[in-house]
Amino acid sequence: MSSKIAIVTGGSRGLGRDMVINLAKNGNNIIFTYHSNKSEADKVVAEVISLGQKALACQLDVSAIKSFDTFVDTISDHLQAHEGSPNFDFLVNNAGTGVYGSVTETSEEAFDAMMNVHFKGVYFLTQKLLPLLNDGGRVINISSGLTRVSFPNVSAYASMKGAIETYTRCLAKELGPRKITANTIAPGAIATDFGGGSNKSDENKRAVIANLTALGRVGEPEDIGGVVAFLCSPEAGWINAQRIELSGGMMI
Numbered sequence: 001m002s003s004k005i006a007i008v009t010g011g012s013r014g015l016g017r018d019m020v021i022n023l024a025k026n027g028n029n030i031i032f033t034y035h036s037n038k039s040e041a042d043k044v045v046a047e048v049i050s051l052g053q054k055a056l057a058c059q060l061d062v063s064a065i066k067s068f069d070t071f072v073d074t075i076s077d078h079l080q081a082h083e084g085s086p087n088f089d090f091l092v093n094n095a096g097t098g099v100y101g102s103v104t105e106t107s108e109e110a111f112d113a114m115m116n117v118h119f120k121g122v123y124f125l126t127q128k129l130l131p132l133l134n135d136g137g138r139v140i141n142i143s144s145g146l147t148r149v150s151f152p153n154v155s156a157y158a159s160m161k162g163a164i165e166t167y168t169r170c171l172a173k174e175l176g177p178r179k180i181t182a183n184t185i186a187p188g189a190i191a192t193d194f195g196g197g198s199n200k201s202d203e204n205k206r207a208v209i210a211n212l213t214a215l216g217r218v219g220e221p222e223d224i225g226g227v228v229a230f231l232c233s234p235e236a237g238w239i240n241a242q243r244i245e246l247s248g249g250m251m252i
Helices: 014-025 038-050 065-083 108-132 155-178 203-212 225-231
Strands: 005-008 029-034 055-059 088-093 133-142 181-187 243-246
Touching: 005 014, 005 065, 014 029, 014 038, 014 088, 014 225, 029 038, 029 065, 038 055, 055 065, 065 108, 088 108, 108 133, 108 155, 133 155, 133 225, 155 181, 181 225, 225 243
Parallel strands: 005 029, 005 088, 029 055, 088 133, 133 181, 181 243
Antiparallel strands: none
16 A cells, blocks of 8 residues: 655654654655754654655745745655655644744734744645645644633734634635545643743743643653644544644643
8 A cells, every 4th residue: 555645844853853753653655844954854854764654855934925836836746756646645734933922012023923934824835735635635733732721922823823723623614525634733831942942941941831731741742743643544534623732731
């Protein structure tokens, strides 16, 4: 049986890297994007190949909407040449950045940067890729625990993730006739370099998070990728239009 193909944005490090590796372990070929760190992307390609699957890393700025046509053409040509068809099976919109600031301090430029990466970029990249997505495929968008609980200084980021959750439900409705599911996962506090990396390096913050979490620790990237891989498995085909929080029971 031929491998299915997953496209993951922001797959060179952090949560995205763990998603790529778990998808490959499940027997999927991978195309993933990276923003600027080609050496890290190359390491992930080598790891996927070591698992017996194909991998391609493509540079993409997910906020640069005008570059999407060229990106999609590159993907389509690659798939046609190496898989015999321009189509793929799973889209994981993971790429993101963290910008923090209070409601009173957030600039229009910072707001637009958040919107372009986390909402507008996801919206229009998905739109461009849908013609290549096989019927029966999956779309997984990444939200955040911050759409359920509120903290200071995250209003722009959290608002974009709230938009993504609404968008994903609409997507599930529209793609239903094609038997394509659309879901969001909402990670809680995870120890990565995201947003300055304080969840990994700030021991005081880590202790506070652990105390707020039923399972008593900060999340790790390894807590997330396997769930994404599961959502792309045959067993998960009846899960649709859902927000799945992966937070260890934070602030329940």
